[in-house]
Amino acid sequence: MTELPEIGPLLDNMAGELVAYLARHRREEPIVVGIHTGGVWIAEQLRNRCLPDAPLGTLDIAFYRDDFEQHGLPQRVRASELPFDIDGRHLILVDDVLMTGRTIRAALNELFDYGRPASVTLVTLLDIEARQLPIRADILGASLALPAGHRVKLTGPSPLQLTLNPVD
């Protein structure tokens, strides 16, 4: 049985690393952007912990997915909300689970339709080591090898919890 980590301590570590990372790279006045749905919850938590003054945006990447041809649109699409100019700004892109990397690819494409950010820092709670694209998190909570035929899901927003489910 795979041991799933506690989220609270992971977030504390990530917040500390993120602050150090931003200072080291001189990324000032960042904007936090969460990817629906789990990424938004993690983004809110991180912002509360270490970047209380940073604006928070949300992305729904449904219109940028690469599997529209196979799967169409999801049942529920939410509007992305980035009600600020991102040109020349440092973005912190947050997702819950980094799996294949395709979601992040879609999110990057969507972000660049809003403007030209100075940088994008990727933050994810988990990396389940199933990447299909050359995309890695700059700040990572934990790395996890899942048993075959399983996926991990974040439920929330309160409490935030990780569950391991068989893929149907």
Next chain:
Amino acid sequence: MSAKSSHLQLNHQGQLRHFLSIEGLSRELLTELLDTADSFLEVGERAVKKVPLLRGKTVCNVFFENSTRTRTTFELAAKRLSADVLNLNIATSSTSKGETLYDTLRNLEAMAADMFVVRHGDSGAAHFIAEKVCPEVAIINAGDGNHAHPTQAMLDMLTIRRHRGSFDNLSVAIVGDILHSRVARSNMQALQTLGCPDIRVIAPRTLLPAGIEQYGVRVFNDLRVGLRDVDVVIMLRLQKERMQSGLLPSEGEFYRLYGLTQETLALAKPDALVMHPGPINRGVEIESAVADGAQSVILNQVTYGIAVRMAVMSMAMAGQNTQRQLNQEGQ
């Protein structure tokens, strides 16, 4: 036609694959369409107003009847979805050389078109194409005769929902030439499906279709009675070409009895929305001061129309893709 048309519009998983009529579509599906359109509205506010959903797809606007607003908003919607768009004004093209509707469309299909947006003067034209001519191509009805104009109805529903939140407890009046209006027909069906409790139609007896009761509406011949305390007024364009037919006394008479003026609008709720599918005839069915007034959302309707058409196009394309996969797996 109900069961048949819903069957034709949906794939084997119940997803939209053609959009021909509101008739036969469920409340859930219409709500999903409105939710998707809401998200597309946000795309229209970005620096780059384009998403890659229909990249590599070809959309043909096939208009057998003239239209500016509907065709351009469909064109813009398709372009914002990154599709390639062909505009065919058939009224001035091959049909005048004797080619049949069937042959015209088969030729377009052979050019690997993925979607036809069809406007036609005959009721049932879009159904005919979806059923008999090109079932593998997603067919979107952009208005057929007196029958249906479902994307107009859905943009009207989006307008109402965005300004009033929901359809519960609303009184909506549709005013004018109901008999010849595909907009009225689709709107009555959409309002009924979405649970609007009080749908009123206001028109002279000569401009009401037989069997209007089937739409669950209340009929008024007197504008001043029908408008009382409504939340939304949907005006219809008076089709001047009908004037000759003897159904109406005169333009001036119609305006006096059924024109929406500041005076008659005052009978509705103080914040009632004023809507019109356009093009408006100022001084024929609506007073300029009302069309341009604070309660008018006529130009918002145009903006919402793009988002609704993006939602319809992406959902129908997804439904056709899925059906194609189902067909392949079945073989």
